[in-house]
Amino acid sequence: MKVLVTGASGFIGSHLVEKLLESGLTVRALVHYKGSGDIGWLRSIKGTDGLEILQGDVADSSCIRKAVVDCSTVFHLAALIGIPYSYAAPESYVRTNVIGTLNVLEAVRDTGARLVHTSTSEVYGSAQTPFINESHPLVGQSPYSATKISADHLVEAYVRSFGVDAKIVRPFNTYGPRQSARAVIPQIIRQGLNAKNSSGAIELGSLSPTRDLTFVTDTANGFIMAANTSNWDDQELVCNLGTGYSISIEMLARKILDLMDLNGIQIIEAQQRIRPVKSEVLDLRSDNSRALRLMKWQPDFGGEDGLDRGLSITIEWYASEFKDDGRQLGYEI
Numbered sequence: 001m002k003v004l005v006t007g008a009s010g011f012i013g014s015h016l017v018e019k020l021l022e023s024g025l026t027v028r029a030l031v032h033y034k035g036s037g038d039i040g041w042l043r044s045i046k047g048t049d050g051l052e053i054l055q056g057d058v059a060d061s062s063c064i065r066k067a068v069v070d071c072s073t074v075f076h077l078a079a080l081i082g083i084p085y086s087y088a089a090p091e092s093y094v095r096t097n098v099i100g101t102l103n104v105l106e107a108v109r110d111t112g113a114r115l116v117h118t119s120t121s122e123v124y125g126s127a128q129t130p131f132i133n134e135s136h137p138l139v140g141q142s143p144y145s146a147t148k149i150s151a152d153h154l155v156e157a158y159v160r161s162f163g164v165d166a167k168i169v170r171p172f173n174t175y176g177p178r179q180s181a182r183a184v185i186p187q188i189i190r191q192g193l194n195a196k197n198s199s200g201a202i203e204l205g206s207l208s209p210t211r212d213l214t215f216v217t218d219t220a221n222g223f224i225m226a227a228n229t230s231n232w233d234d235q236e237l238v239c240n241l242g243t244g245y246s247i248s249i250e251m252l253a254r255k256i257l258d259l260m261d262l263n264g265i266q267i268i269e270a271q272q273r274i275r276p277v278k279s280e281v282l283d284l285r286s287d288n289s290r291a292l293r294l295m296k297w298q299p300d301f302g303g304e305d306g307l308d309r310g311l312s313i314t315i316e317w318y319a320s321e322f323k324d325d326g327r328q329l330g331y332e333i
Contacts, residue, residue, distance in 0.1 A: 002026040003227075004071040004113075006058055006104065007078035009040025011179045012118075012171070016075060016220045018045050023224070026050045030067050030078065033057060041178045058100030061107075068107040073114045073227050076104045079148070082182060083122070086144035097147035098154070105158045108166070115166040116226050117155045120148050121173060121212070121242065126282040133287035134170070134238045141281055152238070159234050167226045172242030172286045176216030176310060177317035184249060185213075185311070188256045189318045195265045202257075203270035207250035212242040212286045215301035215310035222297050229295040239294060242286020243302040259311055 003020060007013040008029030020027050031039050033055040042053065056063035058078040068074060080086070080096045101117065108115045124132050125139030140146030158164040175185045184204065191202035222241040247255070253267050291297040301310040 001073075002028060002071050003073040003075065004028045004030060004067055005075045005077065006030045006064075006067070006100075007032075007076075007118075008053075009038075009042050010077065011041065011176075012174055012216060012219055013075075013077045014041035014045060014178060015176070015216045016077070016223055017042065017051070019217075019220050019224060021045070021047060021050055024050075026052070028052045028054055028067060028071060030058070031055050032078070044178070058103060059095050061103040064100075064103040064107045065110070068104075068111050068113055071111070071113050073116065074104060074108055075116045075118075075223055075227070076101065077118045079118065079151075081120075081144065082180075083142050083144045086142055086147075090143035090147075093143055093147045094150075097144075098150045101151040101154055105154060105164060105166075109158060109162050109164050112165070114227060115155070115164060116223055117151070117166055117168045118223075119152050119168050119170040119238065120145070121170060121240070121284050121286070122281060123149045123152060123170070124281075124284065126280075127284060131244065131285055131287040132240070132242075134236075134240060134290055156234075156237055159237060166237065167229075167232055168238040169222055169226050170238055170240050171219045171222070172212040172214050172240065172284060174214050174216050174219045176314050179216070179314075184211075185252070185256065185314060186318055188253050189260070189315055190322055192257055192260050192262050192265065193319065193322055195262065201266035201268050202253065203268045204249060204253060205270065206280055207253070207267065207269050208248055208282070209280060210246040210248045210283045210285065211252070212244065212246045212284050213252070213307060213310070214242055214299060215306070215313075218243075218299040218301055221300075222291065222295075225295040225297045232294055236290065236294065239291040239297070240286045240288050241291060241297070242284075242288050243299045243306065244286055244288055245303050245307065246283065246285035247304075247307065255308070256311055256315065259308070259315055
C-alpha cells in the first residue's frame, strides 16, 4: 500500500514518514521544490527502503494530481506555518494553505484516496473555556490561523458536499527534534547554550501565554491512528492532538534552563518579539477526549513528567545540532 505525505521534508512530516516506513508502507514524500535539490529532514531518516521522493508544490494542481495517483491515503501536512511572517506576506499563506488544500481535495475527490488533513490549535484563538474541545469557536487571530481555518472548512465542505473520505487532526504545539530554530523551544535552548558561554540573558516574546506541548512522536502516531480509524462521521471530522497539560512560556523557559543546569540565567520579555496585542493567543489547553474515544490515541509524553522527558530528548538533540555561536547545523523549515 502506498501513501502520500505532503510537507514530508519538514519537522512533523519527516517523523511521520519515518514511522510509516517502519510500519512497512511505501511512502511517496512530496517535498517543496528547491533548486539545490535539498530534501530537508528526510536526509536524516535511516532505512529508506520504500521511500519515493517527489519534488513539487501543493499550490500547483497538476503536481498534486500526479502525486496522489496510486496512493490509498494522503497525509496533508504541507503549509506555511510561521506566524510572524504571515503578517508580512499573507497572500503567500493563502496560496499555500488554502489553494494548496483545495488542490489536494480535488485530487483525492478524483481518486477516492483517504485524506488526513493537518489543522492547528491556533485556529481556536485564545481559549474561551478551561479545556478546548473541537466545538470551541474558531477565531482567526493571525493571517496564518485564518488560512488554516479556511482550509479546515474546505475539508468539511468536501466531505459533506462530495463524500470525500477525510479526517482533520488538530495538533497542539508540537515540539521535539528537527523543529525549526525559529520556534520557542529551540529558541530557548539555543539562547541558553549561548548564555552558558557568555553569562547573558535569553530574550523571548510574551512570557505569560500558556501552551499545551505535544511531543512529535505522539503527534505522528495520531496521524497514523486517524488514517486507520473508520468510525468517524461527518459531525466528528476533527480530533485534537494535545496532552491536556499546559504551561506558561516563562515556566517553560525556566524548566528548560533547569534541565540544562542553567538556573541563574535571566529571562527577558523583548518588545520586538511580542505579537500585536489582539493577535496574541493567550491560553491553549486541549481536551483530547474525542481522540481517545474515537481512535484510542493518548500521548506517551503527557503531563509534567512526560514534558520533562520530551524536553530532555529535545535538549540533547539540539545541543548536538547547535554550534557555540548558536547557528543551527540542520535544515530549517
